[in-house]
Every structure is written in structure tokens, then in C-alpha cells.
Amino acid sequence: MAVYTEVTDEALRAFLADYPLGELIAFRGIAEGVENSNYALKTTAGDFILTLYERRVDPAELPYFLGLMEHLAGQGLACPQPVQARDGQALRRLAGRPAAICTFLPGVWPRRVRPEHCGPLGEALARLHAAGADFPATRRNALGPPGWAPLLDRCRAAGDAVQPGLVAQLDAALAGILAAWPKPGALPVGQIHADLFPDNVFFLDGPDRRPAVSGLIDFYFACTDLLAYDIAVCLNAWCFEADGSYNVTKAHALLTAYQRLRPLGAAERGALPVLCRGAALRFLLTRLHDWTATPAGALVTRKDPLEYLRKLRFFSTAEGPAALGF
Amino acid sequence: MAVYTEVTDEALRAFLADYPLGELIAFRGIAEGVENSNYALKTTAGDFILTLYERRVDPAELPYFLGLMEHLAGQGLACPQPVQARDGQALRRLAGRPAAICTFLPGVWPRRVRPEHCGPLGEALARLHAAGADFPATRRNALGPPGWAPLLDRCRAAGDAVQPGLVAQLDAALAGILAAWPKPGALPVGQIHADLFPDNVFFLDGPDRRPAVSGLIDFYFACTDLLAYDIAVCLNAWCFEADGSYNVTKAHALLTAYQRLRPLGAAERGALPVLCRGAALRFLLTRLHDWTATPAGALVTRKDPLEYLRKLRFFSTAEGPAALGF
Numbered sequence: 001m002a003v004y005t006e007v008t009d010e011a012l013r014a015f016l017a018d019y020p021l022g023e024l025i026a027f028r029g030i031a032e033g034v035e036n037s038n039y040a041l042k043t044t045a046g047d048f049i050l051t052l053y054e055r056r057v058d059p060a061e062l063p064y065f066l067g068l069m070e071h072l073a074g075q076g077l078a079c080p081q082p083v084q085a086r087d088g089q090a091l092r093r094l095a096g097r098p099a100a101i102c103t104f105l106p107g108v109w110p111r112r113v114r115p116e117h118c119g120p121l122g123e124a125l126a127r128l129h130a131a132g133a134d135f136p137a138t139r140r141n142a143l144g145p146p147g148w149a150p151l152l153d154r155c156r157a158a159g160d161a162v163q164p165g166l167v168a169q170l171d172a173a174l175a176g177i178l179a180a181w182p183k184p185g186a187l188p189v190g191q192i193h194a195d196l197f198p199d200n201v202f203f204l205d206g207p208d209r210r211p212a213v214s215g216l217i218d219f220y221f222a223c224t225d226l227l228a229y230d231i232a233v234c235l236n237a238w239c240f241e242a243d244g245s246y247n248v249t250k251a252h253a254l255l256t257a258y259q260r261l262r263p264l265g266a267a268e269r270g271a272l273p274v275l276c277r278g279a280a281l282r283f284l285l286t287r288l289h290d291w292t293a294t295p296a297g298a299l300v301t302r303k304d305p306l307e308y309l310r311k312l313r314f315f316s317t318a319e320g321p322a323a324l325g326f
Numbered sequence: 327m328a329v330y331t332e333v334t335d336e337a338l339r340a341f342l343a344d345y346p347l348g349e350l351i352a353f354r355g356i357a358e359g360v361e362n363s364n365y366a367l368k369t370t371a372g373d374f375i376l377t378l379y380e381r382r383v384d385p386a387e388l389p390y391f392l393g394l395m396e397h398l399a400g401q402g403l404a405c406p407q408p409v410q411a412r413d414g415q416a417l418r419r420l421a422g423r424p425a426a427i428c429t430f431l432p433g434v435w436p437r438r439v440r441p442e443h444c445g446p447l448g449e450a451l452a453r454l455h456a457a458g459a460d461f462p463a464t465r466r467n468a469l470g471p472p473g474w475a476p477l478l479d480r481c482r483a484a485g486d487a488v489q490p491g492l493v494a495q496l497d498a499a500l501a502g503i504l505a506a507w508p509k510p511g512a513l514p515v516g517q518i519h520a521d522l523f524p525d526n527v528f529f530l531d532g533p534d535r536r537p538a539v540s541g542l543i544d545f546y547f548a549c550t551d552l553l554a555y556d557i558a559v560c561l562n563a564w565c566f567e568a569d570g571s572y573n574v575t576k577a578h579a580l581l582t583a584y585q586r587l588r589p590l591g592a593a594e595r596g597a598l599p600v601l602c603r604g605a606a607l608r609f610l611l612t613r614l615h616d617w618t619a620t621p622a623g624a625l626v627t628r629k630d631p632l633e634y635l636r637k638l639r640f641f642s643t644a645e646g647p648a649a650l651g652f
Contacts (some may be wrong), residue, residue: 106351
């Protein structure tokens with residue numbers, strides 16, 4: 001899944017010689033993450049993750065991502081911390097690609113989300129937003145509202161093959177979402193993760209045997225955008241059951257825990273339904289694009305875009321804050 | 327690549343509760359191996375590999391594979407050692423599949439084979455053969471000579487599309503190999519790995535900074551067959567350059583180191599060319615089968631079967647022991 005670039009042992013040894021990480025013990029490809037090549041690296045100094053950044057990542061944006069992780073880790077957030085080579089640089093090159101070593105985070109991502117995960121998730125998200133507050137760099141959300149119309153255009157030819165009438169529905173949904181989207185300055189902005197799905201959140205049992213967040217990973221969609229949009233992504237990603245129903249208990253746990261650290265203002269609460277519709281549309285469009293770009297017989301799991309059409313419909317019809325879990 | 331079955335955290339915790347391995351720290355899919363689902367498992371007791379056996383493995387054969395690994399590890403060979411649960415069983419079930427936890431082996435497999443790898447490889451192969459000598463169970467080589475004609479039959483329709491005339495060439499090669507194959511009893515038989523490719527052999531730097539074998543993995547093609555056939559597999563897998571040329575320096579290093587521990591008899595030396603042709607045909611046929619069974623547009627790396635046609639030709643024309651590296 002996630003080893004696109006192979007690294008010869010000579011190249012690896014030469015690369016590691018620039019780091020104060022002792023002797024190499026093991027180096028294994030990890031089958032997680034879809035954008036980059038990830039390796040579990042073990043040295044006499046401990047466990048690390050080595051990432052080679054593949055074509056879908058713009059090298060010019062890597063300093064933002066690595067700088068943000070460095071900053072968040074410095075604020076005490078459990079996230080991968082880029083390891084500096086002896087020359088002080090964390091972003092280097094290996095096997096012809098930009099590459100970085102980050103610290104290893106303990107924990108297991110939840111294959112099946114339970115309500116007990118959602119409170120710790122909400123708290124971790126609020127901590128992430130607080131920890132990012134004084135990070136000075138910014139990154140535009142490349143998959144934010146201005147990016148949706150071009151994405152939809154690229155799916156126009158193939159979209160109706162997925163479901164007849166789909167493209168017209170998405171045109172209408174997009175127009176409605178853009179018209180209702182918060183105006184600049186209307187809502188608090190900050191550094192957001194923008195892709196905080198269950199496979200990006202590690203948990204370990206706390207002392208009370210309840211799940212506790214042990215780390216957040218994969219900051220390669222992070223950007224500077226509406227803080228409440230990050231909540232909308234999480235409501236989409238964590239609060240629906242396999243049968244498509246919205247689990248208001250999970251959403252309530254997430255929102256309550258988040259607001260314990262950062263209460264949402266009236267404008268944010270009011271905007272949350274349209275932010276949720278926008279987040280549903282964003283994942284629908286990227287999945288639809290990947291779906292139509294992947295051959296039908298490919299032995300690769302294509303994520304069903306229509307899952308997000310159902311979520312979009314839910315958020316389009318949900319009435320009032322209570323329906324979302326407030 | 328190699329996570330076909332997802333494991334929920336509840337199922338994982340319940341599974342681990344039966345082992346004396348302490349608390350769960352991490353659980354990540356590994357992008358290596360192609361037949362089974364492999365996870366890197368870290369607990370307070372250390373690092374382990376959890377394998378879920380997928381459909382291509384016959385559950386009835388798992389006790390042979392796990393028993394062999396247990397036996398070899400007991401003889402001091404560095405290979406994965408199955409970990410027994412509290413009830414003394416190493417083979418259990420998880421997520422609807424047979425499953426086992428094995429010890430983690432340090433080391434890195436060589437992405438680019440150098441001559442310095444081949445001596446340690448030959449020595450490790452001879453040690454494996456010696457360590458298996460008193461293992462009492464046997465397993466027929468399902469991909470040995472009697473399996474090749476049926477495999478070729480399954481590729482008959484699609485084979486010539488890969489290269490015109492290929493099927494006729496393979497028919498002729500198969501007939502020649504079967505006619506020249508050693509008769510039962512003619513050569514020493516024992517437990518062989520039968521798939522000792524570079525990604526199944528881990529190396530670490532020895533005290534002299536030269537590569538030393540740190541472990542052999544993936545015994546799921548192991549069987550009871552001609553010991554010299556295992557050498558033939560290694561000559562195929564380790565001793566050709568990317569341009570198709572046979573590197574006699576690598577072969578010589580492999581054969582010399584092997585024979586330091588177990589000298590080959592005259593009959594084995596004499597049979598080695600046909601064993602090499604058989605091994606080339608075996609990998610050619612399984613690759614051809616996978617090639618013709620995989621859609622052309624699939625985003626999965628299909629291994630080129632014609633690489634082994636070139637190797638088959640080399641071994642068909644190589645004259646005398648010196649050409650093979652003796």
C-alpha cells in the first residue's frame with residue numbers, strides 16, 4: 001500500500017550516517033498511509049518512522065508540514081517529531097526523494113470506532129488547535145472550497161457512471177455549500193489537521209482501561225483554515241455507523257470534550273452544518289476522482305465515494321444543533 | 327501489499343489476553359510478504375510479528391510450517407520462533423483466520439545483492455539444512471516437478487499473449503527437465519526453504535562491517551525435497567544481475583560457503599544444472615500464472631515472468647560446473 005520507493009541498504013546506511021541514531025537494527029515497509037512510502041526504522045537509539053515523500057506531495061510544502069509537527073511536539077502534543085540530522089536539518093533526500101525521519105508513536109488506530117474513542121478524540125483535536133495557535137507559518141487548504149469546483153470538473157465525464165444523476169446533484173450541492181460558506185473573518189482560523197480519520201489517531205488504554213489518545217499522525221493535509229472545519233471532518237469520519245446512520249452519542253462525546261477546552265462561539269455552532277456538508281463533499285470528490293481514475297479490476301481497495309453522498313444528504317437535512325450532537 | 331484482513335482492537339486485545347506478552351504498545355500493518363497479512367506487534371514484552379494466514383495457505387499445513395520454525399529456532403537458527411499462548415498452542419485464530427505470533431528478527435533484506443551477501447547466504451542455507459535434519463515431519467513440495475505441468479496448463483490460453491511461442495517453449499523445457507530430473511533416492515533429501523529470495527534473508531553488519539545473516543523468514547513454501555534444489559533456487563534468485571547476466575562471483579561465493587559446511591556429492595554437483603532449470607521454470611510458471619490472472623491496468627506490481635525465461639535459457643546452455651560457479 002505504502003511503499004512506492006525502494007531504498008538500497010547502501011543508500012540507507014549512507015543516509016543514516018548523517019544522523020545521531022546509532023546502528024541500524026531493522027527497516028520494514030509499513031502498509032499504512034496512501035500518499036507516501038513509510039518504513040518502520042529501528043536503530044540502537046529506538047524506533048522511528050522514515051518517510052519518503054512521493055509525487056503527490058509538493059516538496060515546497062514539506063517545510064510547513066515538518067515545521068508544524070516540530071512546533072506541535074514542542075508544545076507537548078503527541079505527534080511525530082521530525083528528527084534533525086547532525087547538520088540540524090530534518091528534511092533531507094534519500095533514493096531521489098525528499099525524506100524525513102520522525103519519532104515513533106505508540107498506540108493502535110481503532111478499526112471500529114466506539115463512543116469511548118470520541119471524547120478523547122475531541123479533546124485531542126482541541127489540544128491540537130491550541131498548540132498550533134502560535135505557529136507562524138500558514139498553508140492554504142488546497143482541498144478547501146475553491147478547490148472543489150475544479151475537482152468536480154475532473155469527475156464530470158465519469159461521475160454519472162458511478163451513479164446516474166450524480167454530477168448534477170453535486171453541482172447543486174456545491175452551489176448551496178459555497179453560497180452558505182462562512183465569509184472570511186467570520187470564524188476563528190488556525191492550523192488544522194484536515195484529515196483526522198481513525199487511521200490517523202492512535203489510542204492506548206488509559207489507567208482506567210478506557211481508550212486514551214496516544215498520538216496523532218499524518219499531517220500532510222494540514223493547513224491554515226477554519227478551526228471548526230476540522231470538527232466537521234471528524235464528525236464525518238468518526239460519527240457514522242456502517243449502515244450510514246449518524247451516531248449522535250459519538251458526536252455528542254466529541255463536541256462536548258472539544259468544547260471543554262475550546263467552547264465554540266455562536267457563529268461556529270451555526271456554521272457547523274454547512275462545514276459538515278463541505279467536508280462530506282470534499283471527501284466525496286477526492287474519492288470520486290480516485291474511483292474514476294482507478295481501473296475497475298484493480299486489486300486496490302477503492303473507497304466508496306457514495307458513502308459520502310449519504311453523509312452529505314444527512315448534513316443537508318439535519319435540523320438544528322441537537323441533530324448534530326450539541 | 328500484505329494486509330488483507332483487518333483486526334479490530336477489541337479482537338486484538340482478546341487475542342493477546344491469551345498470551346504472556348504484557349501490554350499492547352503498537353500494531354502496524356507491514357507492506358512485505360504477499361501471501362498473508364503481517365502486522366508488526368509491539369508489547370511491553372518486546373517486538374513480534376503477527377501473521378493472519380490467508381486463503382492461499384492450507385490451514386492443514388500450518389502445523390508443519392510452525393513446527394519447522396520452532397525446531398529450527400531450537401537448533402539455534404535465526405528464524406521466526408512461534409510464540410505459544412498460555413495454553414501451549416502457537417497456532418490460534420483471529421478475525422476468522424488462522425493466526426500466529428512469532429518473534430521479531432532484526433536485520434534488513436538487501437534491495438541490491440552484492441557478492442558479499444552471497445557467502446553468508448550460502449552458509450546460512452547449509453545451516454538451515456543441517457538444523458532441519460532431525461525434524462520428523464514431512465511436506466510434499468506442492469510446487470515441485472509434478473506441479474509444473476498443471477501450472478503450465480492453467481497458463482496455456484494466456485501464455486502466448488505474454489510472448490508469442492512461449493507455451494511451446496515451456497512445453498519443450500518442461501519435458502527436458504522432467505526427463506533429466508534426479509530419480510528418487512539419487513540425491514540427499516531434507517527440509518528446504520524453497521523460496522529463499524533476498525526479501526526473505528535479513529542482514530546486519532558484522533563486527534568487520536561485512537554483511538552477516540541475521541535471520542531467515544517466510545517458511546510458508548518450506549517442504550521436504552532435494553537439498554540441492556534449495557541451492558538452485560538461490561542461484562536463480564541471488565546470482566543474476568539486472569541486465570540478465572549470471573554473476574559467477576556471487577555464485578562461487580554462495581557455493582563455496584555452503585560446501586564449507588556441507589560438501590556436495592558428485593551426483594548433486596552433476597544434477598545442479600537441471601535443478602537450476604527446474605527452479606527457473608517453477609518461478610517462471612507461478613509468475614506467468616499471476617501475470618495472466620492480474621488485470622493489465624491493476625495498480626499492483628506484477629513480477630515479470632520473462633525474467634525467468636532468460637534464467638532458464640542460461641541454465642540450459644551453461645556448460646560444466648565452472649559455468650555455474652564451482
